[in-house]
Amino acid sequence: MRRMKAAAIATTMAGALTLAACSGGSSGGSASEDPDTSGGDAPNELTFMFRGGEYDKIAYQQAIDNFEAETGASVTMIITDADQYATKLQAAIAGNKVPDVFYIEPGRMQGYVYAGVLADLTDYVAQDVLDDIWDFGVEAYRFDKETGETRTGPLYGLPKDVGPFGFGYNTVMFEAMGLEAPDKDVPLTFDEFVALAKELTADTDGDGELDQWGTGLNVQWNSQAFVWGAGADWISDDQKTITVDDATFADALQWFADLSIVEGVTPSVEQAQTLDTYQRWMAGEIGFFPVAPWDIATYNAVAADNPDKFGYDVIPYPVANAGDDTATWLGSLGIAVSENSANKELAAQLATYLSTDLEAQKILAENKVQIPNLKSYAFGDWIETDAPAAGWPANTEEFLQIADDYGRALPGTFTYEPGWYDEFWVGIEQVTDGQMTAADYVAQKQGSMQQLLDLAWTNADQAKAQG
Amino acid sequence: MATTAPPDQAIATWTKADAKASRKRNAKLHRKEYVWAAAFMAAPVIGWVAFLLFPMAFSIYASFTNWNGIGKMKFIGVQNYVNLVSDPYFWKALWNTVFYMIGIPIGLALSLALALALSRSIRGRTFFRTVYYIPVISSLAAIAILWQWAYNGDFGLVNQFLAVFGIEGPNWLMDATWAKPALIIMAVWKGLGYSMLLYLAAVQAVPQSLYEAASLDGANAWQKFRKITLPMVRPVTFFLVVTNIIGGAMIFTEINIMTPTGGPQWSTASLVWYIWQKAFKNLQMGYATSMALVLGILVLIVTAIQFRMNRANNFSID
Structure with missing residues (x-):
């Protein structure tokens, strides 16, 4: 009898488990709330997981239509919320349900390569295709796992985009104040920038309170250009040594903080949140502010609604001294292929389409989602006719120069993990609020950042050894 | 009706064979009940094992490893x-x-x-x-x-x-x-x-x-x-x-x-x-x-x- 009971329980559990397994696998490949992210099984089936807005979807549908027509393949698109993408991808990898093609951030690439998740695309992408993509966009996805060197070695992805973080000024405000517009080719020096910012900072309605400011920059997202523009950096070229405890670095950071504390050309220390200054910039209350491709559609709409207060153009970031090289950061998101894809070659072909299909690139650029990935198009028809027709700013070429020439990756992008870089910003308010000098701050941070950088390298070595 | 039958009559008709058949019937009935009971119990038990016991045991093990969440785990004792x-x-x-x-x-x-x-x-x-x-x-x-x-x-x-x-x-x-x-x-x-x-x-x-x-x-x-x-x-x-x-x-x-x-x-x-x-x-x-x-x-x-x-x-x- 006891045996019978045990058998009954075992049978029932087995049945229930089978049912559970069936239901788990029945989610299919549709873009439902909890989609099956597994790669396609049939010879011509692929899955593509990504995040993005409406225009990304339209553009990729166009690229995928072209791809399907040419190859006879069938592609299932899986779109997720931007803030959940990384977590979902990691869960998909842990659950061995890796999509054939998916977005990858350069900063996460090393761990994925060591774990054998990403396919080496070197042999699948033709050199002439790579030659027509921004160098930064290709190098960001190269990684030599033997030496740990980034930006060189096998290719593990292609850029979905490159995002130049430009600088801009309010053309309407300059005109109203009778100021000469900054040169579009020669960067302002720090001193010239402060002098102009002071002239722009004013009480325009005469109520005794300032209602217009020279600038209003967020330290975490905007100070890089100024630190680099002074010739300093967070990390050494080999990505192994923290370099913040340096007089040039400290001076540049202090200069940045002093825009508020000493010069008074920003709304106020308390108002230095991006949200505030972003809105003040669009309200025509701020003279200089960052301008990036993803802002263009919004800025254009604001300029159309409020032409008496707001208009803008792009200029290079200021530099410490005349003749110094201007700098800013250049972001990127990549498109990678699963090492376990049943159709690796086809998946690599799809990744190439998504990155370089001309029709898709035109849709994305026309809708101001990004600058084109293809250099030939960007420097040709786009900058000559398509960009002006679509309403990109007059000096859009600055974006192309950032992408082609002087844009840099954010510090932390090319190390195994960016904990050391995040550490720099914990407590930065003490500098921007004037409670601590930049020199004291960087001296205090050097050790803890180096410790975390060393840990990142140790973890990278362990990931390499463990696979 | 059976419950109202006189006791002596009921005893007279209740044989050993009847008792055996009754036990068999009861056992069969109970077996069915056991199966159903197991079926009803299975769902929460499986849920508990799959969604609580296994993840918890896995977490305990993972906490003693060097693991990046995507690659292989390496046991490192209490280092974490x-x-x-x-x-x-x-x-x-x-x-x-x-x-x-x-x-x-x-x-x-x-x-x-x-x-x-x-x-x-x-x-x-x-x-x-x-x-x-x-x-x-x-x-x-x-x-x-x-x-x-x-x-x-x-x-x-x-x-x-x-x-x-x-x-x-x-x-x-x-x-x-x-x-x-x-x-x-x-x-x-x-x-x-x-x-x-x-x-x-x-x-x-x-x-x-x-x-x-x-x-x-x-x-x-x-x-x-x-x-x-x-x-x-x-x-x-x-x-x-x-x-x-x-x-x-x-x-x-x-x-x-x-x-x-x-x-x-x-x-x-x-x-x-x-x-x-x-x-x-x-x-x-x-x-x-x-x-x-x-x-x-x-x-x-x-x-x-x-x-x-x-x-x-x-x-x-x-």
Whole structure:
């Protein structure tokens, strides 16, 4: 009898488990709330997981239509919320349900390569295709796992985009104040920038309170250009040594903080949140502010609604001294292929389409989602006719120069993990609020950042050894 | 009919063969029942094994490994726990998490006061009950975004309200001193309706005869509240304290939305937020798991102490 009971329980559990397994696998490949992210099984089936807005979807549908027509393949698109993408991808990898093609951030690439998740695309992408993509966009996805060197070695992805973080000024405000517009080719020096910012900072309605400011920059997202523009950096070229405890670095950071504390050309220390200054910039209350491709559609709409207060153009970031090289950061998101894809070659072909299909690139650029990935198009028809027709700013070429020439990756992008870089910003308010000098701050941070950088390298070595 | 048959007749017809057949029938019947019982039991048992026991065992193992969450695991013994002890951010995040618990007694006191007010027959009682409950059923992410705007130091609603009384409010979420209290205020506001509803039910369940007897003995309103209402709603208080502490220990969404970098000088980073950072941003899933287990054990200990204290203070009106 006891045996019978045990058998009954075992049978029932087995049945229930089978049912559970069936239901788990029945989610299919549709873009439902909890989609099956597994790669396609049939010879011509692929899955593509990504995040993005409406225009990304339209553009990729166009690229995928072209791809399907040419190859006879069938592609299932899986779109997720931007803030959940990384977590979902990691869960998909842990659950061995890796999509054939998916977005990858350069900063996460090393761990994925060591774990054998990403396919080496070197042999699948033709050199002439790579030659027509921004160098930064290709190098960001190269990684030599033997030496740990980034930006060189096998290719593990292609850029979905490159995002130049430009600088801009309010053309309407300059005109109203009778100021000469900054040169579009020669960067302002720090001193010239402060002098102009002071002239722009004013009480325009005469109520005794300032209602217009020279600038209003967020330290975490905007100070890089100024630190680099002074010739300093967070990390050494080999990505192994923290370099913040340096007089040039400290001076540049202090200069940045002093825009508020000493010069008074920003709304106020308390108002230095991006949200505030972003809105003040669009309200025509701020003279200089960052301008990036993803802002263009919004800025254009604001300029159309409020032409008496707001208009803008792009200029290079200021530099410490005349003749110094201007700098800013250049972001990127990549498109990678699963090492376990049943159709690796086809998946690599799809990744190439998504990155370089001309029709898709035109849709994305026309809708101001990004600058084109293809250099030939960007420097040709786009900058000559398509960009002006679509309403990109007059000096859009600055974006192309950032992408082609002087844009840099954010510090932390090319190390195994960016904990050391995040550490720099914990407590930065003490500098921007004037409670601590930049020199004291960087001296205090050097050790803890180096410790975390060393840990990142140790973890990278362990990931390499463990696979 | 069989039950009304004379006993001697029933005994005469009940043979050994009948008994055997009956046992067989019963066994068959029981077997079917066992199968059905097993079928009904299987779902929760499988659920428990698949979604609790296995993940917990896996987590315990993962906490003793060097694992980035995507590659292979390497057993490293207690190294993660050793690192955790010397990690200042772990302690800072733990302190922040404990600090958030200040909101629990504040929230309970306010919700009890509201429940007492709304248990009386006042005009618009149903309206107020609904209003206070709306935050409970609203999306936490949406609420967090709204409060982020409300706390804006420049033109946020909170500072505009304070300005009416001549108070210059701080830049709440950008000020290391005020960021945590700001999050506590929001959490109290969000949880008020739920606690109020439970208290309301408890307050209305207190027998009126107790109050009448107290009145005859000359007790005033405060004495009635302290000696009758408060003890009578103690089971609800206990339930709310336990669930709020467990919920408070897991605070994450509002922090991640309102202060995505952990707040000024890391003043708002909770332990779960730090665990998430380590697991998904810094590729240290093994280390993150060890922190999660420590948090789980701490919550378990606090809950066990509460149960013990509650048992010691238990009483009955019988």
